[in-house]
Amino acid sequence: MRPPEGIRLGPGREFDLIRVLVGASEALPPGILVGPGDDCAVLDGGLVASVDLSVEGVHFRRSWISMAEAGYRATAAALSDLAAVAAEPLGVLLSMALDPGEAEETASSIQSGATEACRGVGATILGGDLSRSPGPAVLDVVVLGHSDRPLLRSGSVPGDEVWVTGWLGGSRAAVESWDGGKAPPGRLRAAFVHPTPRIREARWLAEHAPLHAGIDLSDGLLGDAGHLAAAAEVALIIDPQRLPFLPELEAWSGERDECLRLALHGGEDYELCITAPPGALGPLAPAFEKEFGIPLSQVGEVADGRGVRLRGSLGVKGVPHGGFSHFEGRKNG
Amino acid sequence: MRPPEGIRLGPGREFDLIRVLVGASEALPPGILVGPGDDCAVLDGGLVASVDLSVEGVHFRRSWISMAEAGYRATAAALSDLAAVAAEPLGVLLSMALDPGEAEETASSIQSGATEACRGVGATILGGDLSRSPGPAVLDVVVLGHSDRPLLRSGSVPGDEVWVTGWLGGSRAAVESWDGGKAPPGRLRAAFVHPTPRIREARWLAEHAPLHAGIDLSDGLLGDAGHLAAAAEVALIIDPQRLPFLPELEAWSGERDECLRLALHGGEDYELCITAPPGALGPLAPAFEKEFGIPLSQVGEVADGRGVRLRGSLGVKGVPHGGFSHFEGRKNG
DSSP, X not given: OBOOSOOOOOSSHHHHHHHHHHHHSOOBOTTEEEOBTBSSEEEGGGEEEEEEEEEBTTTBOTTTSOHHHHHHHHHHHXXXXXXXXXXXXXXXXXXXXXXXXXXXXXXXXXXXXXXXHHHHHTOOEEEEEXXXXXXXXXXXXXXXXXXXXXXXXXXXXXXXXXXXXXXXXXHHHHHHHHHTTSOOOHHHHHHHHSOXXXXXXXXXXXXXXXXXXXXXXXXXXXXXXXXXXHHHTOEEEEOGGGOOOOHHHHHHHSSHHHHHHHHHHXXXXXXXXXEEOTTXXXXXXXXXXXXXXXXXXXXXXXXXXXXEEEEETXXXXXXXXXXXXXXXXXXOO | OBOOSOOOOOSSHHHHHHHHHHHHSOOXXXXXXXXXXXXXXXXXXXXXXXXXXXXXXXXXXXXXSOHHHHHHHHHHHHHHHHHHTTOEEEEEEEEEEEOGGGHHHHHHHHHHHHHHHHHHHTOOEEEXXXXXXXXXXXXXXXXXXXXXXXXXXXXXXXXOEEEEESOOSXXXXXXXXXXXXXXXXXXXXXXXXXXXXXXXXXHHHHHHXXXXXXXXXXSOHHHHHHHHHHXXXXXXXXXGGGOOOOHHHHHHHSSHHHHHHHHHHOOOOOOEEEXXXXXXXXXXXXXXXXXXXXXXXXXXXXXXXXXXEEEETTEEEEXXXXXOBTTBSOSOO
């Protein structure tokens, strides 16, 4: 028996709770390479597994999206954890707790969306569970994958560069638009409804460069960068000027500070944030963008220290922890 | 690509729905040996995986059991699917959707119960997910295991014997006792609250005898025998006189017909129902009972035909489908 791989997460009440739970559980037995605290558990032989809950009224609302879209989104979010560790998908288990009065129709809709998300990355629905629920619809998606060399959260070293795929902040903008009573513009709606699990992107990057660490952006860049920093006991310095935004986001928000807030604190972009040695990713960016049709952007670097800091006109400054916590304030309605 | 392993389930609205869902999903790709419709999915290399939902107000009530007991029970129920395929447990992923006002305390309680269930069978909690929920507490337990020769639902042939482990009907009796406003007697309460996933028992049986098929008793003996019958396209003939009951159940229910109803239709006993060639298990029963402290009882046999039939004083008769469906009537309150 050896101790767990270290439950080093960024700050936040949700993560405090996870720390308590993990602290209460057993040391990792032989055969378990990575336990709680990374994007996936990793078992001997390279099996990786993760699970992602999606709760109506917390993660989505029916006034915003269809149940097929909820099924797609919940499954894509779960598959994104496979992208975070650069794993190939094997399959998905889909559980649904539904109002019995609408179970057939709702389950079929969710399933169709989940199947679409799986098909996009070559995964299969292997099974699942169904229950009635006296409350909101609850979707729970388990993803199983394989990686001979899973990309963990813990490998960053000072001097590394910090990169992100795609565009940030759009998903949160869609939520705030709905919250304000307006339908979001098409590409912002799509950022929320139809995220692409960056599995092909992650594997392409892992094949072409010596990646040090990775995470998918579910809690907002500040929160997730905080997890990378905590896992490696380093500091991540983020340069707000370099964050990639959709033109539609800049038009919608009206000012760049708003885009920044959405990207840093918003969450659920399901893009990747990775660290790699200096010069490893820059030369690959044009080929990446050509292959996948999304940008690959350096947004900062790794330094000695702890936590996440922002580079600004006044130099580097510390920031209070960011990111969404399920147990602080509200998320997505 | 080859077609799914056959989604042959017994009758019932819940299973009709599963049939619709599975029919809508993809054929099984290479690397997936068993997909939806068995107790676990089985992947190349012998990895098995399953998931089990537990919803407050559907599967349990807080007026009946503590949240630690709910955590134990949900995890034991999920681990029981590993027993059904005679797999060794690797680990568990535990998801919880909880009221944010009580998340810390409730999550810790659930976790302590889940850890106890894992410890009992040598499993480890590998990770999970947490969300707030505006509705009832929802627990979702993923189990991962390994078996070089998973025991499937589909292997029964006419002439086989049908056997069950342990005692039947106790779990449902506890629910009916609570429903009637009374605390159930200790051993009946324990049957509901503290089921033992029969993992050691399943592996012992698989090592000592050429088992043909297996399932764990979650839907009641009639429902689960119906799955075995459907999976192998045979009939299972159950002899009500041979069903094993706790003395406490006979005392509580007052008459044997009540015990029968609970065992046949009740569900959630989490005992095993297995089929094996004639004479394979009988000689092992004394050693099994000595090893595990529970009976191993022949309760019927496999015959040509379809479905489940009951042997009675008037000979063998067909029965309407039994077992619990989440989408027909109510379960556990």
